[in-house]
């Protein structure tokens with residue numbers, strides 16, 4: 001039936017938008033990505049550009065007559081931010097009033113991996129992808145709307161209290177544990193891609209635009225060594241173009257922890273030049289561990305910022321250390337919304 005589902009998806013979807021089960025999404029999108037590129041140059045001049053895609057089970061996003069077009073079945077509202085490869089807006093389904101987030105990507109920059117990797121994930125720590133629709137030269141990715149990101153919270157508060165930082169780090173590591181199980185590496189872990197619940201106590205990983213799938217040995221299947229992610233959070237094996245795996249996300253999550261604790265991104269207080277060479281040749285940024293943090297928090301960062309990915313802690317080891325550090329500082333007691341605390345400039 002899966003084959004049936006697959007061919008159904010291909011047949012049913014050619015030129016139309018239908019509801020479907022995410023498990024058919026992956027092979028479909030490899031194929032569609034190629035078709036899209038071939039078809040792109042024959043784009044019909046007619047205003048009725050082709051509209052095809054798949055909305056995973058969700059009765060609140062409703063294609064009408066197998067079409068789902070911007071400005072007709074859904075409307076974009078305020079711009080949220082630049083995601084990987086495209087602009088993110090909040091949006092609303094015209095018929096149901098349902099609000100969601102949309103990333104609009106130019107067709108030639110569409111990575112089927114974002115849909116392929118993401119549609120296979122179901123976790124309370126990962127934002128749900130609702131579907132993907134192509135409209136002419138653009139691809140729209142739909143995901144659940146969240147009130148804000150950890151990056152915005154750090155900007156608002158300067159730096160975060162240690163207990164709150166450890167609480168968020170532990171949840172990000174839970175997401176990474178799940179990604180390891182699903183053989184996916186995110187490759188762009190940073191505060192901007194960690195979304196927050198209304199009350200700010202829960203986190204959700206999003207933006208799989210750089211994601212790659214892993215083989216059974218945990219190495220990336222894509223074989224590409226092009227630089228991916230945000231420079232300040234890139235692991236040494238990434239900047240050196242060496243084989244990368246799940247441990248790259250562990251390094252980046254510790255860079256995000258330094259960002260929460262210090263209020264600024266690692267390396268940027270010491271260097272303004274391109275950071276690739278520093279990350280490759282300098283010792284790990286352990287001197288950036290704030291002097292006022294607890295010894296166990298320092299242990300977490302030392303274990304997660306090992307330059308050799310083999311020696312680096314795994315997501316589950318690091319989560320255990322993080323939970324112990326959080327207990328040592330007395331658990332989560334700080335409020336999410338709190339006073340602005342100046343970022344830690346170099347002492």
Ligand SMILES: Oc1ccc(F)cc1Nc1nc(-c2ccncc2)cs1
Pocket residue numbers: 080081082083084088089101102103141142143145146147148149192193195206207208209
């Ligand atoms: O990769 C995507 C695919 C579909 C989307 F709708 C969004 C993204 N990427 C991101 N979305 C956000 C964000 C969303 C909603 N509120 C605050 C931030 C930050 S990065």
